Amino acid sequence: MSLTVVKGLQSEIYVPITPEVVWTPVEKPLKEMKVALATAAGVHLKSDKRFNLAGDTGYRIIPGDASSEDLMVSHGGYDNSDVNKDINCMFPLDRLRELESEGFIKEVASKHVGFMGGGGDVKVFKEETGPKIAEIFKEEGVDAVLLTAG
């Protein structure tokens, strides 16, 4: 049987393409883990530079001992009213500390990261910002990262 072959033929129906799987198996119990937070919600120290609301590929480091009173949000892409009332609803650092005192996790990392997700330069996020943030956590010896975004 001969087939009709047309090079480069594509369906005109767009189908979603999910990126390939990334996976690091969990090898420690939670009670032995150092856990860090990372959020796309635009959280940073009040004393730090605000994000550019029109698109910002930067990130801000938040020290593990920061008080939630010292944190704020600058993000142009979602309703900030809840997070302005209580930063923990996007950046649950106080809750993570409670889990540390319960012994549920071993410790809260000494560095956490806030950035402004939901837009911006995807290529820069993929090739620069993401790997840089990962490097911070690697240097910290973090076992797991809890994110809030999307």
Next chain:
Amino acid sequence: MIVQRAIESAGISTIIIAALPPVVRQNGAPRVTAPLVPMGANAGEPNNAEMQLNIVRDTLKQLEEIETPGRIVKLPYEYNAKI
């Protein structure tokens, strides 16, 4: 999700609390929990420490539970923002 994937690729296990699970799935997040919350209150209602603690605890638990990449686990907590 891009940042989550970068961290996971660097050899650190990650999990994300998502308000928009289909978006997160589409972008290839390795582990996801999804409470019934609006965008902007992913970890629960503001000033509701109990709900937030439950969401954070149950999410971290899923680090040990989820064995399939891309799995989304729904969490039984609900918050409707009054806008």
